[in-house]
Amino acid sequence: MTASGNWSYPTAIRFGVGRIAELPDACREAGMRRPLIVSDRGLAGLPIMAGTLDIMENAGFGRDLFFDVDANPNEMNLTAGVEAYESGGHDGVVAFGGGSGLDLGKMVAFMAGQSRPVWDFEDIGDWWTRADAEAIAPIVAVPTTAGTGSEVGRASVLTNSQTHEKKIIFHPKVLPRVVICDPELTKDLPPAITAGTGLDAFAHCVEAFSSPHYHPMSQGIALEGMRLVIENLPAAYADGTNMEARANMMSAAAMGSTAFQKGLGAIHALSHPIGAYFNTHHGTTNAVFMPAVLELNSTEIRERFDRAAPYLGIEGGFDGFRAFVQTFNDALGIPRTLSDMGVRDAPIDALVASALADPSCAGNPVELTATNVRKLYEDCL
Numbered sequence: 001m002t003a004s005g006n007w008s009y010p011t012a013i014r015f016g017v018g019r020i021a022e023l024p025d026a027c028r029e030a031g032m033r034r035p036l037i038v039s040d041r042g043l044a045g046l047p048i049m050a051g052t053l054d055i056m057e058n059a060g061f062g063r064d065l066f067f068d069v070d071a072n073p074n075e076m077n078l079t080a081g082v083e084a085y086e087s088g089g090h091d092g093v094v095a096f097g098g099g100s101g102l103d104l105g106k107m108v109a110f111m112a113g114q115s116r117p118v119w120d121f122e123d124i125g126d127w128w129t130r131a132d133a134e135a136i137a138p139i140v141a142v143p144t145t146a147g148t149g150s151e152v153g154r155a156s157v158l159t160n161s162q163t164h165e166k167k168i169i170f171h172p173k174v175l176p177r178v179v180i181c182d183p184e185l186t187k188d189l190p191p192a193i194t195a196g197t198g199l200d201a202f203a204h205c206v207e208a209f210s211s212p213h214y215h216p217m218s219q220g221i222a223l224e225g226m227r228l229v230i231e232n233l234p235a236a237y238a239d240g241t242n243m244e245a246r247a248n249m250m251s252a253a254a255m256g257s258t259a260f261q262k263g264l265g266a267i268h269a270l271s272h273p274i275g276a277y278f279n280t281h282h283g284t285t286n287a288v289f290m291p292a293v294l295e296l297n298s299t300e301i302r303e304r305f306d307r308a309a310p311y312l313g314i315e316g317g318f319d320g321f322r323a324f325v326q327t328f329n330d331a332l333g334i335p336r337t338l339s340d341m342g343v344r345d346a347p348i349d350a351l352v353a354s355a356l357a358d359p360s361c362a363g364n365p366v367e368l369t370a371t372n373v374r375k376l377y378e379d380c381l
Helices: 019-029 047-058 075-087 099-111 191-210 216-238 243-262 266-278 282-296 298-311 317-331 348-357 359-363 370-380
Strands: 005-007 012-015 035-038 092-097 139-143 155-160 165-170 178-181
Touching: 012 019, 012 243, 019 047, 019 092, 019 139, 019 178, 035 047, 035 075, 035 099, 047 092, 075 099, 075 155, 092 099, 099 139, 099 155, 155 266, 165 266, 178 243, 191 216, 191 243, 191 266, 191 282, 191 298, 191 359, 216 243, 216 298, 266 282, 266 348, 266 359, 266 370, 282 298, 282 317, 282 370, 298 317, 348 359, 348 370
Parallel strands: 012 178, 035 092, 092 139, 139 178
Antiparallel strands: 005 012, 155 165
């Protein structure tokens, strides 16, 4: 039987097949009267979007949609989204889609009431306190992939198109007030996207579990999230209509995002610059880096994965887990190298500098340096 429930952690979540029908109720609960749906170009013409717009229109909310969102959203997309929000007289945002639609939608709600540039709110120190918290519009999130977990996150990733850097923009009130998790919205995802987004969730859990920071709650969530991915991603990849697998993957995605409050690490620090320069799929890029990063961190994480491996159904402790990751990638059609993803003539010096400046570095168990980051890039290219 497919899971269903109402959860209040880390925010209000309506989980279950068919619950997209409750989107108007969720908007009312969040205090919206004229919401703007923010999604991406790929979803704009699909049946799930048409059906959602029908639900909203029939409930008296209209069909207002902004979808000028790139796969790796940037400040130009944000400016256009804020203009659409303001010109339409909207009072809230429905962030609808995968990571790009969710992240950009959250930023539109955040920036519509701010007077400073978005880069002033990067996740550095207490920069988030610069924002006018009362001006942040309410957000309802509707994920259509099972990967990023941005629907339960307090930040968005935005690419600076001028510097080719991915920046994390953080504020506690960017956490959506209500989330609709309907696994049926993911059933038509192509296998490659199912794999890439699912491995993004896996990377979040693996890095959170590996992080040296103290957060036992996140540690437990990360462990269970890894188990759900291992047991359900192959089934969702093989048969997109398997609602039990789709539901478990949607749970794993939210768990990964919740768990990485404990920290991320080298996988994300390396992946963000590649995505910014080459517009690669984020989750797939994470998966390519994972085996090499596990090797780098082996001295610091071996013992904890030795304990975790039996629970995950993997023999051989850490070494067995590391071998499993490559086999798992291969079974899901993940390229072994960045070159296989189309990355050519990579500006290594710029990538290294950008990776070392990424806030994800702080959660890596082994200190990242110009030397070991360069080697990771060269090995994965």
